[in-house]
Amino acid sequence: MTKIKSLADLKKMKSDLQSKISLREKSENPEGKVVIRVGMGTSGIASGAKEIMEFLMEETEKRNVDAIVTQTGDMGYSYAEPTVEVKLPDQDPVVFGDVDKKKADNIIEKYIKNGELLDGIIPQNYETIDKK
């Protein structure tokens, strides 16, 4: 890694990274990759998020689903851990709660492949600062 030496460097790096990251998330993405985020805070991991993440990584690969599986922090829904957020191209992200392997399997087969929603999705109920 090279050092960032000035504020201008930092800003340039940010815009490069932003386009890289938004490319993989935004709808304009021609490849239409799916982004799957697994909530990996202490409570998530305690309720099995690690296994779910491994399962999702292995299975999306095996089943030829073009998805990026990444981890993220605690989403705040402790009552429904493990939680998994799936963002399909062109659509708002959807959060699934209480995800076990069976549900993870359904997420791939039903939601990602067919766009069918599953029982137990968690409605988002907060605002982020950028919308202000």
Place this chain on the structure above:
Amino acid sequence: MLVCGGTGCHASAGELLFENLKKEVQENDLKDEVQVVATGCFGFCEKGPIVKIIPDNTFYVQVKPEDAKELVSEHAIKGRKVKRLLYTDPVKKEQIQDSKHMGFYKKQLRIALRNCGMIDPENIDEYLAADGYEAMGRVLLEMKPEDAIQEVLDAGLRGRGGGGFPTGLKWQIASKNHADQKYVVCNADEGDPGAFMDRSILEGDPHTVLEAMVINGFCINATKGLIYIRAEYPLAIKRLKIAIDQAREYGLLGKDILGSGFDFDVEIRYGAGAFVCGEETALIHSMEGERCEPTFKPPFPAQSGYLGKPTNVNNVETYANIPVIFNKGAKWFASIGTEKSKGTKVFALAGKINNVGLIEVPMGITLREVIFEIGGGIQGGKKFKAVQTGGPSGGCLTDEHLDTPIDFDNLLAVGSMMGSGGMIVMDEDDCMVAVSQFYLEFTVEESCGKCSPCRIGNKRLYELLGKITKGQGTEDDLDNLRNLSDVIKDSSLCGLGQTSPNPVLSTLDNFYEEYLAHVNEQKCFAGQCKELIRYEIIPENCVGCTVCARNCPVNCISGERKQVHTIDQSLCIKCNACMEKCKFNAVTII
């Protein structure tokens, strides 16, 4: 069609509604076009059952099972909204066409948690893409320390670690104390049982804390930062270490950051996880390798802290707000919240509430909104009794306080406090005497023992409460509880003892009848104090199935098959097993 499957909506016939909608869709041959899905709680239980239609985000409230037909025929088939079921804004009195415009969705606002659940915490690039280190860059290169401090002052940010001291003022004081070396310390001890916001921030967005610490260091001219974290947080520690390494590799920590000429680096220090270690003077002693005992203030850490040098201590959540203040401006930040408490607060909702979890809300929101809307109300449709805020230093509030806007000063005024943001909700089955005994048990264990009021006084409080829960208390004991509490508060050395009687005092104020019932009638209405209750079998309900007798661990239930059973009170240990197992509601608590 998203149908709320939360407990609240279930209680109001949501399940039948769900079935009806499915049936209608099936009968109209829409199975391939319309999907009916049960969701988690929308947190809008007051107006349940809820049905939300996507993609147009129409939000229907108080939908009855018989409305299913109309929803399908009108909305799904003809594409017309069913006006009478739309949500009406209580203030503007107009119908809301889609959920994006509902005030309810604005109840939570994420500033400190903005990146938690959004970015990969182990990848600095994702943090950089989310405006990371930009605030730091601008402060270091374009601002003078006094101007940056002024920005924090103007924002009105107050410490989130419990005390609520104005952060800008703290920085100003530290900046004015000159020394050859100063320190910036992040307090990640998080000792309040039930609170886990600091852990979640460190696990979900560790760089935000590092960025804020550099800004803090620049403002007060300190070049060393220390993070004091409990060893019980291994994941947070791991992510912090990764973050520190990555920031160093990019040159965002270390010498001459971004060519500004300013050096700053961060080290981690581990605590063994005692509550008192979170108190700033005790924390500093612990970092110095001394016993973690508090010392008298003044001198404040800003004057003489770590190794006798001026030291600025701030909490994790406090720091998580700093980059946003610089990115969005003090004015923006100060526009959120109440007059004297700006911005948001993260709460850890727990107890008998449906949506247990971490929430971030603007200051000034009411307890009612938090508990009944965001929290989704009380589990199992039971009655709300009390909410405990502020952990072992806070108090229990009742329905009388539900409409109090939450901020530092309002909570203090009603006998509780913000504390670190624990919020435990209690229902009719919770005995308030037992609750205050629970907190005192914690305090007795966590008192460092240095000063007598805290070491001895809390122990005596705990014993008095024990006497009362056993039905051996008198009204004199209630007076003694209050007097002793006052003495402990007035004469303890540090914040631990100065606040530890709060759970007792607030329950005495708000639930005095419950204490009286314990001492005068030897009764615990919540049925929680074992010595005051008795399990009995109701002869009319008992069919003599022998299940209770077979499950009793001490064999104190006797009776022939098909005969009414009896409990031998002298042997019963009140374990509740018989009541749990009985299918005929034949066991009762008296």
